[in-house]
Amino acid sequence: MSAGPGERSTDWDDASDDGADALGPDDGLLVIENLTKRFGGLTAVDDLSFAVEEGEILGFIGPNGAGKSTTFDCVTGTYRPTSGTVWYRGEDVTGVATHQLVGRGLARTFQSFRPLRDRSVVDNVRLALTPDRLFSLSGLRGTTRQRAVEMCERVGLGDRMHQTPSELPHAGMLRLELARALATDPDLLLVDEPFAGLAGSEVAELSDLFESLRAEGITLVVVDHNMRGLLSLIDRAVVIQFGAKIAEGTPEEIRDDPTVQEAYLGGDGL
Numbered sequence: 001m002s003a004g005p006g007e008r009s010t011d012w013d014d015a016s017d018d019g020a021d022a023l024g025p026d027d028g029l030l031v032i033e034n035l036t037k038r039f040g041g042l043t044a045v046d047d048l049s050f051a052v053e054e055g056e057i058l059g060f061i062g063p064n065g066a067g068k069s070t071t072f073d074c075v076t077g078t079y080r081p082t083s084g085t086v087w088y089r090g091e092d093v094t095g096v097a098t099h100q101l102v103g104r105g106l107a108r109t110f111q112s113f114r115p116l117r118d119r120s121v122v123d124n125v126r127l128a129l130t131p132d133r134l135f136s137l138s139g140l141r142g143t144t145r146q147r148a149v150e151m152c153e154r155v156g157l158g159d160r161m162h163q164t165p166s167e168l169p170h171a172g173m174l175r176l177e178l179a180r181a182l183a184t185d186p187d188l189l190l191v192d193e194p195f196a197g198l199a200g201s202e203v204a205e206l207s208d209l210f211e212s213l214r215a216e217g218i219t220l221v222v223v224d225h226n227m228r229g230l231l232s233l234i235d236r237a238v239v240i241q242f243g244a245k246i247a248e249g250t251p252e253e254i255r256d257d258p259t260v261q262e263a264y265l266g267g268d269g270l
């Protein structure tokens with residue numbers, strides 16, 4: 001497929017360009033440019049642009065209601081943006097259906113998800129295996145269960161895979177959701193609020209898991225509404241408020257940014 005409506009920007013650093021955020025399709029594994037999503041009169045995502053670099057762990061941070069989930073929903077094909085462009089691997093994927101994006105290696109986890117309660121943990125993972133990508137790897141139908149077992153072990157559920165989801169603690173449910181996303185063999189994984197409701201030790205364990213996934217070659221975008229636990233994990237962050245980007249940079253830059261501090265004034269974010 002061609003690069004779509006946007007041409008690669010050749011003047012990234014050109015101050016005369018009126019779009020300081022001007023991005024092109026090849027400026028990252030995932031590139032979001034001028035994304036806007038309106039629900040009637042409400043602008044949930046407001047002219048948002050940023051790129052996700054291959055191999056990084058990017059934090060996507062914003063207070064409750066800032067537009068994080070809506071951005072994810074526009075990227076993963078749940079919503080068609082009101083305007084703007086999403087590029088994945090250099091291709092314009094704006095409005096492309098979710099299952100097609102999954103087939104291309106873009107997966108997400110959901111903050112609230114509903115596993116099949118009457119199936120075991122490993123069966124829940126097996127049902128998420130994506131035939132196209134799996135068979136291209138193995139070529140063998142009979143390996144699905146083995147792959148599901150591997151996914152359970154990879155996320156630390158090796159000793160719980162024959163339990164039902166309701167027997168898992170909250171952190172275990174999160175790991176199950178991660179295993180289901182990993183079963184689609186993603187190159188880019190969008191993780192929605194993984195640390196919500198976790199104790200400090202669980203946050204650290206999950207961070208270790210994200211680090212190991214990155215070491216295996218998966219690029220990660222981790223969403224959270226506060227920064228606790230996140231700043232030590234991520235390479236960079238994009239911070240949004242009222243649907244628009246207010247800061248982008250390293251954890252140190254984000255922590256010291258007056259606009260970010262203002263956005264979180266009185267909250268528990270920093």
Ligand SMILES: Nc1ncnc2c1ncn2[C@@H]1O[C@H](COP(=O)(O)OP(=O)(O)OP(=O)(O)O)[C@@H](O)[C@H]1O
Nearest residue numbers: 039042044062063064065066067068069070071225
């Ligand atoms: N389907 C919808 N219809 C109308 N308004 C919506 C819809 N989805 C989200 N919104 C509104 O868009 C804004 C952004 O919501 P969104 O869920 O994207 O924020 P968020 O940053 O993910 O918040 P949280 O941290 O609470 O999950 C909010 O004002 C929300 O009420």
